[in-house]
Amino acid sequence: MSGERAHAVRDPPPYAGPMPSTSPPLPPRSVFTPPPSHVSRPTLRGSFGMVSSTHWLASAAAQAVLERGGNAFDAAVAGAFVLHVVEPHLNGPGGDLVALVTTDDGPRVLMGQGVAPAAATIEHYRAAGLELVPGAGALAAVAPGAVDAWLLLLAERGTWELADVLAFAVHYARLGHPAVARVGTTVAAVAELFTRHWPTSAAQWMPTGRPPGDGEVIRNEAYARTLDRLVEAGAGAQTREERIAAARRAFGSGFVAAAVEAFAAVPHRHSGGGEHAGVITAADMAAFRASLEEPCSVTFRGHTVLKTGPWGQGPMLLQALAVLDGFDDARLDPSTELGAHTILETLKLVLADRDAWYGEAAAGDDALLARLLSPEYAAARRALITDHASAGDEPGAIPGRTPHRPPRVTPEEFAATNPDPDEASAGEPTVARFGRTRGDTCHLDVVDRDGNMIAATPSGGWLQSSPTIPELGFCLGTRLQMTWLDESSPAALRPGVRPRTTLTPTMLLDASGRPTAVLGSPGGDQQDQWQLLYLLRTLVGGYSPQQAIDAPMLHTTAMVGSFWPRTVEPYAAVVEDRLGEDVIAGLERRGHRVTRAGDWSLGRLCVAGREPETGVLYAAANPRGAQGYAAGR
Numbered sequence: 001m002s003g004e005r006a007h008a009v010r011d012p013p014p015y016a017g018p019m020p021s022t023s024p025p026l027p028p029r030s031v032f033t034p035p036p037s038h039v040s041r042p043t044l045r046g047s048f049g050m051v052s053s054t055h056w057l058a059s060a061a062a063q064a065v066l067e068r069g070g071n072a073f074d075a076a077v078a079g080a081f082v083l084h085v086v087e088p089h090l091n092g093p094g095g096d097l098v099a100l101v102t103t104d105d106g107p108r109v110l111m112g113q114g115v116a117p118a119a120a121t122i123e124h125y126r127a128a129g130l131e132l133v134p135g136a137g138a139l140a141a142v143a144p145g146a147v148d149a150w151l152l153l154l155a156e157r158g159t160w161e162l163a164d165v166l167a168f169a170v171h172y173a174r175l176g177h178p179a180v181a182r183v184g185t186t187v188a189a190v191a192e193l194f195t196r197h198w199p200t201s202a203a204q205w206m207p208t209g210r211p212p213g214d215g216e217v218i219r220n221e222a223y224a225r226t227l228d229r230l231v232e233a234g235a236g237a238q239t240r241e242e243r244i245a246a247a248r249r250a251f252g253s254g255f256v257a258a259a260v261e262a263f264a265a266v267p268h269r270h271s272g273g274g275e276h277a278g279v280i281t282a283a284d285m286a287a288f289r290a291s292l293e294e295p296c297s298v299t300f301r302g303h304t305v306l307k308t309g310p311w312g313q314g315p316m317l318l319q320a321l322a323v324l325d326g327f328d329d330a331r332l333d334p335s336t337e338l339g340a341h342t343i344l345e346t347l348k349l350v351l352a353d354r355d356a357w358y359g360e361a362a363a364g365d366d367a368l369l370a371r372l373l374s375p376e377y378a379a380a381r382r383a384l385i386t387d388h389a390s391a392g393d394e395p396g397a398i399p400g401r402t403p404h405r406p407p408r409v410t411p412e413e414f415a416a417t418n419p420d421p422d423e424a425s426a427g428e429p430t431v432a433r434f435g436r437t438r439g440d441t442c443h444l445d446v447v448d449r450d451g452n453m454i455a456a457t458p459s460g461g462w463l464q465s466s467p468t469i470p471e472l473g474f475c476l477g478t479r480l481q482m483t484w485l486d487e488s489s490p491a492a493l494r495p496g497v498r499p500r501t502t503l504t505p506t507m508l509l510d511a512s513g514r515p516t517a518v519l520g521s522p523g524g525d526q527q528d529q530w531q532l533l534y535l536l537r538t539l540v541g542g543y544s545p546q547q548a549i550d551a552p553m554l555h556t557t558a559m560v561g562s563f564w565p566r567t568v569e570p571y572a573a574v575v576e577d578r579l580g581e582d583v584i585a586g587l588e589r590r591g592h593r594v595t596r597a598g599d600w601s602l603g604r605l606c607v608a609g610r611e612p613e614t615g616v617l618y619a620a621a622n623p624r625g626a627q628g629y630a631a632g633r
Contacts, residue, residue, distance in 0.1 A: 031328075032541035033335035036550060040623035043546040050619035050632030051075065052606035053444040054090070054522060057177060058082040059621075061168040062446055063631040065160070072452035073101070073157040074165060076444055077150045080458055081169035081227070083442045084474070085220060086177050088205075088463045089186035090440045090522065093223070094260075095460025095477040097146035098503035100295060100306055101157065102453045102515050107507055108292040109308050110456070112149025114142035114479065115288055118495045119279035122485045125493065128276055133481045133493060135564025137270030138278025138466050140478035142499065144260075146458050147251050149290035155244040156292075157452075162244050163231045173224035173473070176217040180627055183218070183463075187211035190464045197269035198467040201475070205463055222473030229255060253286035256472060260285060263469045264476065271564050272418065278466075280476065287496070295507070298322055298373055301539050303516070304509040310362040310369055313562075314504040317528040319350040321535070322378035323385075332540050334533045335552060335579065337586030343536070344556050344573050344592065345385045347529055348392030351559035353381075356395030356403035359491030359500045371398055389591035391570040392558030404489045406560045408568045418565070441503065441522035445608035447617055453608070455505035455518030457527070481564045502562050504528050506535075510612045517609030521622075525562050529555040530603045545607050545620035552578040553602035569593070576602050600624045608632075 044050060049066035053059045062079035070078070076099075084093050097112030125133060134140050154165060187194070188211040194202035204220065205211070212218050233250035234243030250256065264278030295306040296314065300321040307314030323346045324332055333339035353372060362368050371377055381396055395403040441459035446452075460477030468475045482500050483493035491500040504527050505520035521530045530553055537548040554575040560568045573592040575584060578599050588594050606628060608619040619630035 031330040032333045032537075035537070035541070035543040035547040039546045039550050041546060043544050043618055043620045044630050044632050045616050045618045046633040047449060047615070047617060048633045049075070049446070049448045050608045050617045050630065051079065051444075051446050052608050052619040052621045052628070052630040053079055053083070054442045054604060054606060054622070054628045055083060055086050055180070056627070056629040057086045057172065058444060059629045059631045062444070064168070065165070066446075066448060070160050071158065071450065072446040072448040072454055073153050074160040075448070076446045076454045076456055077154045077158060078165045078168050079444050079446070080146075080150055080456060081166055082172060083444065083458060085169050085172045085223065086180075087442050088220075089183050090462055091146070091442045091458045092461030092463065092477070093147050093226070093474045094141070094144045095146050095458060095462070096142070096144075096479055096501060096503060097149040097456060097458045098308060098312060098501060098505060099149070099153070099454055099456035100505050100507040100518060101153065101292075102451065103157065103292065107295055107306055107509070107515060109295050110149055110153055110290065111293055112145035112290045113312070113498045113501050113503070114145035114477070115496050115498050116142055116480055116483070116493060117280045117284040119281075120480060120493060120495055122487065122493050124279065125485055129274070131485065132564055132566060133483055133485065134271035134274070134276075134478070135481045136465055136478055137268060137276060138264040138280060138476055139270055139276050140480045141264065141278055141280045141466065141476035142479045143280065143285045143288035144461065144477060145288060145290060146461070148248055148288065151244050151248045151251075152290045155241050161240055162234065162247055166227045166231060170224050170227050173220040173227070176219040178215045179212045179218045181214035182625070184211040184213055184216070186464060193269065200470045201463065201468040203470065204468045204473070220473045222471060224473070226256065226472050226474075252288065253282065257282035257285040259469055259472050260476065263467070268467050278476070296369065296373070300325055300535070302511055303539055304513070305535070306507040306509065308504060310358045310365075311360050311498050312501045312504055313354055313358060313528060315358070315369065315372065316350040316354045317504065317506065317532055318373055319353060319378070320346050320528070320532050322373060322375065323349065323382045324536070326379060326382050329540055332536050334536060334554060335583070337583045340554055340575075340579065340583060340587060341389070341590050341592070342385060343532065344554070344587075345390060347532070347556050348390055348558050349381045349384060349394070349396070351525070351556070352393060352395045355406050355560050357398075357490060359489065360494070360497045361490035361492075368398065368401075372396075387590065389571050392556065393570070406484060406486075406489065406566070408560060409566070410569065411567045414565050414567050441524070441527070443505070443520040443522055443604065443606045445518045445520065445606050445619065447518065447608045447610060447619070449617070451515065451610065453507065453515045453518045455507055455520050457503040457505045457520045457522070459503055459522070482562050500562070502527055504531075506531055508609070514612065515610070516612050517607060519605060519607035521606070522604040525557070525559065526555045526602070530605060533603075534605055534607070545609075545618060549603065549605045549607070549620050549622055552576040554579060555602065574602065576600065604628065606630070
């Protein structure tokens with residue numbers, strides 16, 4: 001059924017065989033499973049600049065900017081706009097962005113998460129007969145935040161002209177690029193929807209009447225023109241900053257905003273089969289501005305880990321580290337039965353807290369966040385972990401507060417009342433049941449020789465999220481599906497409020513407060529789960545970055561999903577087969593309902609950083625899917 005989230009697709013390894021590491025790994029701690037002696041590719045090391053992203057063309061563009069004298073932020077912006085073009089099934093200009101960046105005042109969160117339109121009220125959606133915000137269609141749209149955030153970063157932290165930064169994306173949009181196979185797979189999954197209900201999407205993504213094939217050159221002239229017009233908006237300005245500001249106005253309150261309002265107002269097919277008009281207006285877009293804000297943090301094994309505030313899911317990783325910090329190292333190894341069980345149980349606890357406490361209502365609640373990240377709270381949660389799997393439905397107790405408990409509907413229960421849900425229900429999970437393709441996310445990390453760093457997770461506005469706006473060449477995102485039509489929820493739908501996003505990059509600081517690494521992953525609810533495994537394997541187990549990325553991944557789906565139809569799978573664990581028969585059998589004996597996902601199917605990690613002892617720069621990227629690459633020298 002559409003929207004279910006198990007992981008049955010078995011992807012073959014994306015390379016012919018492992019290759020030796022080009023440098024000796026850090027010595028593993030004896031209690032951890034030794035890291036693999038062979039890796040899919042080397043951890044790149046150098047002294048000039050490093051990039052890692054989920055598509056090789058974005059990595060190449062960002063590295064080219066570094067080579068031509070740009071800094072990490074110029075490079076990231078160039079790579080990000082390329083991602084709009086070459087990964088249209090994973091993100092777009094109508095989507096969102098969350099990043100962690102270094103600044104002169106310390107690390108900051110680059111907040112490009114748009115807010116709900118003024119007319120997006122619970123009453124409006126209930127009156128339309130909806131129990132959930134749809135997973136596709138303009139009713140799920142927030143004010144697009146990614147473009148404004150990237151332009152803010154370029155203006156405040158970059159050095160390049162907008163025209164030069166956008167030239168890479170304009171090139172690939174206008175002259176074309178060879179599409180990766182998953183673009184065609186995604187279009188094929190929604191081809192009937194496009195043909196019958198979204199003709200503008202069919203015209204853009206199926207111009208020959210069929211989905212694009214693997215390696216087929218695709219173009220997006222409309223988006224190239226949109227970028228040209230953003231540059232032209234600042235033609236009469238006197239300074240670089242003024243030219244960028246003019247482009248921000250053209251997008252947020254000019255021709256882009258006007259086109260968005262006009263197109264969204266036309267009724268079209270949404271998730272579940274209904275025909276609705278969107279409520280987003282040009283005024284909603286004009287009211288939004290990206291910003292830089294303080295991150296949240298915890299200290300784990302001598303490293304400070306930075307995340308977003310609880311308006312996103314980022315603090316769940318901090319909570320998980322706080323819980324796990326109280327265990328011996330032997331219980332932190334994801335490659336053993338005991339370690340995998342302990343990690344899965346910890347993840348269920350912090351995800352239950354996420355669903356109970358996180359949302360915009362928690363963003364300014366310092367007392368709540370302090371409690372959730374306190375050693376005392378972590379100890380109380382740690383004490384709940386037993387030798388057996390839990391259902392994953394118990395949030396923690398906070399004196400004087402009542403936790404929100406969202407409905408827990410299993411995929412089977414949802415299917416019983418929605419026998420033929422519309423294929424427009426595409427959400428973000430990376431791998432879907434029955435091989436159905438869903439939207440996903442991108443990631444980009446850059447570090448330069450001056451110590452500038454950025455970890456960015458752009459997402460939303462993927463080609464299957466809502467109909468293509470023909471004069472712009474992109475569609476709107478669907479982040480509002482993460483809100484609830486329930487006033488009691490901390491993540492309730494409210495006009496002008498951010499939905500609780502799953503976009504969650506990470507930055508690490510050493511004991512002296514210097515940034516040492518940036519990382520992240522696509523994957524919706526899995527993003528922080530996979531990043532947790534990476535941090536445990538590198539910070540505790542001594543794995544090299546590429547070894548940690550290549551190592552077998554796992555996660556749980558025993559929480560309420562962030563994406564339509566928001567189902568839950570109690571006791572569920574999803575693992576790569578490479579975890580091993582003994583470990584998998586042990587998890588099943590403990591009560592975990594294990595889904596085997598194939599040998600190379602989970603995790604989409606990217607990482608870049610600076611080794612604090614030597615100053616050497618490094619980068620590594622996920623080999624799964626043969627799409628993510630690191631570059632640097």
